Amino acid sequence: MLADEIQDAEAVTAEDVRAEYEAALARVVEAEGVDAVAEASGVDAERLAALVDGERVEFTVEEAAGVFAVSDDWPDAEGLLLEVRDNLMLQMSSAVLDVEALASGLGDEFDPKEIQQKIEGRQPMTLGEYARIYHHVASENPY
Template sequence: MLYDAADDPAALSTTELREAYETQIRTVVDDVGVEAAAAESGVDEAQVAALADGAVPEMHVEDAAALLALSDDYPDSEAIVLELRDHLLMGMTTGVLDVDTIASNVALDLSGQEVQQALEGRTSMTLEQLAAIHGYIAERNDR
């Protein structure tokens, strides 16, 4: 479900955490095949092929969820996205974090408002952005 792709996200760099997401998604794509994954998920076939071959930091969370949802091991894509958002927001609550603190502590060119919009689903979030935000929240909760 993306947020559970790594056992200890706080211990990983943004790149390592993003790679854990990609590995989780790639497992599903490998099981169903690139063409079938693209056709069934609605994700661009070139992007699915790029994932099968390596890193896709610009893949959007919604596309990642659509690919994960192809497996019987995961719920539908909407449930994946909603559960991911809930997990991040609960982590913010536990870590007593606000969006401005996150924005100022992650290596993304996002304002607090843009972080909030991404977390709430009002704008699309990439896997790279998710990894930076998720990693920071996890790190703060490990303190």
């Protein structure tokens, strides 16, 4: 889910991508149960319940991976995080984007060093930030 290619970046917004991620998270929580997901992922049960109720809840990519990992349909959290980071870097390479170009393309909301640290997992990245970054990379990718 998080590492799936965005097929037509012009047809969706970064907000659409984020909403898709959140809907997938909500489906996992609904299927597995709020308490079970909270216990297994370490994510607060109140935030998970709010997500299921349709509220906007900000998760980090690490938290999202932990939630997905509760389901047998997804790899373990660490494996998913590695896949997400590797895929993002591969997509950046295909689009011939470095962190400076990515920062510029995102309106300089983040500095290049901050983006690099987020992509490498040395600084937390919210699901919303990831959706914006991943969507922008997809929109720049010619393939």
